[in-house]
């Protein structure tokens with residue numbers, strides 16, 4: 001096997017209050033592979049054990065069970081600095097007394113790379129992360145986003161065989177995070193870097209990762225490409241975590257109408273339709289009889305978000321959902337509306 005193999009990894013912290021080996025482990029028998037050149041996003045809620053997985057891969061945390069291997073070679077007993085892995089954290093942890101180039105160059109000095117080669121590599125990396133010409137700037141004068149770009153260039157500089165990234169964007173504001181997620185992916189792909197990227201944000205995971213591994217309570221729930229994960233979440237828990245907000249049993253009267261609006265394409269064994277935000281669409285006028293209409297609902301709230309009107313609607317048999325309004329459709333709280341379904345935003349479980 002090429003790249004990283006995590007085989008049934010467990011990580012356990014001693015809890016002085018409960019005594020040794022009490023309670024569930026922080027990481028509980030997790031297996032995952034990251035092939036060479038692949039970027040895998042490890043996605044899960046706060047406290048599910050993502051950072052513990054990274055630290056154990058790096059060798060900063062002992063394994064309570066299982067194994068970590070690189071290219072098929074067990075890393076047990078290999079110290080942190082001999083693993084050839086890089087780490088990047090939420091707060092880039094730059095050296096405040098060095099300028100930008102000095103920060104990026106740090107690992108290359110350690111590796112005793114000749115000066116001319118160091119300079120060339122630093123310039124190339126600053127260009128790659130969108131900071132060409134910033135070399136002589138003091139890091140104290142940089143914005144949060146620029147700092148993380150420097151931190152990325154610094155962790156790419158020694159060409160680690162695996163880069164471990166722990167929520168590197170989570171301290172930034174939303175717009176910046178989205179832009180940096182695109183740039184981060186581009187930099188990893190351009191350098192062919194094998195990477196494991198930890199995040200609690202499903203959009204970020206799908207932007208950065210070739211595959212997304214979903215974790216909950218120390219366990220791996222599913223690993224798949226972003227498109228497969230979104231289309232075929234393995235369980236309701238995965239679907240909920242991806243942002244599916246309502247679930248309709250297919251054998252209910254409402255479920256029958258969801259099936260009808262999806263056409264004939266229902267896999268055997270599907271029991272539940274998961275509706276993403278905006279899967280229900282408010283139709284114009286009094287059009288329950290119109291082809292594609294699904295149900296009626298009462299509008300509870302209305303908000304303009306991301307260029308469209310989103311309505312909070314109460315639907316019998318589902319509860320409160322976020323419905324999108326078709327262009328030209330206006331509805332106010334208290335209105336009784338007809339709803340259709342957007343098949344693209346429905347997954348079957």
Ligand SMILES: Nc1ncnc2c1ncn2[C@@H]1O[C@H](COP(=O)(O)OP(=O)(O)OP(=O)(O)O)[C@@H](O)[C@H]1O
Nearest residue numbers: 013014026044045046047048049050051052053200
């Ligand atoms: N050094 C430690 N000592 C004791 N318990 C710890 C330690 N580090 C983590 N834990 C516990 O292990 C569990 C997993 O923590 P971990 O930091 O790996 O989760 P996470 O998914 O990375 O969370 P977050 O996104 O909030 O950083 C948590 O219950 C946490 O309280």
